Amino acid sequence: MRYQLIGNxxxxxxxxxxxxxxxxxxxxxxxxxxxxxxxxxxxxxxxIAKGIGRMFSGESMFLARYIALQPNTMVSFAxxxxxxxxxxxxxxxxxxxxxxxxxxxxxxxxxxxxxxxxRLSAGLFGGEGFILxxxxxxxxxxLEVDGDLIDRTLAPGEVLKVDTGNVVAFERTVRYEVxxxxxxxxxxxxGEGLFLTNLIGPGRVILQTQNIFSLAARIxxxxxxx
Numbered sequence: 001m002r003y004q005l006i007g008n009x010x011x012x013x014x015x016x017x018x019x020x021x022x023x024x025x026x027x028x029x030x031x032x033x034x035x036x037x038x039x040x041x042x043x044x045x046x047x048i049a050k051g052i053g054r055m056f057s058g059e060s061m062f063l064a065r066y067i068a069l070q071p072n073t074m075v076s077f078a079x080x081x082x083x084x085x086x087x088x089x090x091x092x093x094x095x096x097x098x099x100x101x102x103x104x105x106x107x108x109x110x111x112x113x114x115x116x117x118x119r120l121s122a123g124l125f126g127g128e129g130f131i132l133x134x135x136x137x138x139x140x141x142x143l144e145v146d147g148d149l150i151d152r153t154l155a156p157g158e159v160l161k162v163d164t165g166n167v168v169a170f171e172r173t174v175r176y177e178v179x180x181x182x183x184x185x186x187x188x189x190x191g192e193g194l195f196l197t198n199l200i201g202p203g204r205v206i207l208q209t210q211n212i213f214s215l216a217a218r219i220x221x222x223x224x225x226x
Contacts, residue, residue, distance in 0.1 A: 154201025
């Protein structure tokens with residue numbers, strides 16, 4: 001399987017199948033265009049329980065699998081908001097923990113499951129809820145990044161404090177915690193909310209410059225109301 005990233009502000013990834021039987025899967029409705037000779041198959045991919053779990057992690061209950069019926073075929077998937085598409089080799093580093101909605105598509109050998117945050121505070125206030133997405137297995141996966149992409153590797157014990165919603169994914173070796181913003185004036189007048197996410201190394205951290213929820217709130221504030 002080969003791939004090519006195309007586009008700028010609203011990018012897409014074209015996946016090319018070299019052999020019959022190769023396949024990729026995506027959330028329902030993620031496909032943009034494809035060539036003849038590709039068949040779509042929709043399922044819960046692991047049963048009803050896994051499908052319901054994916055709903056809580058921000059994805060659709062059903063996933064669509066695109067299977068090559070012949071060599072030299074293609075299927076494409078596009079980002080839903082302005083930003084980047086990040087290809088990741090899931091087998092390197094033992095997988096990734098991702099935010100809600102970060103998953104775009106992946107080879108069939110990749111496993112998409114749910115991951116519960118270990119700390120109650122992170123689940124309640126971390127901006128991503130109790131349930132995150134867990135990518136494991138072998139093969140390529142593609143993640144959506146809102147805005148520009150920041151890719152960092154944290155040293156052991158290194159702490160990166162991140163505004164809520166700007167985390168895309170991190171390796172399993174990275175700890176995920178939440179702290180309260182200090183100071184009365186900072187909380188009420190600082191404009192950054194009550195909580196910050198602490199990412200503690202070692203491991204790779206993938207960040208995004210745009211928080212789609214903050215953008216949606218700003219747009220909503222400009223919509224006239226009666």
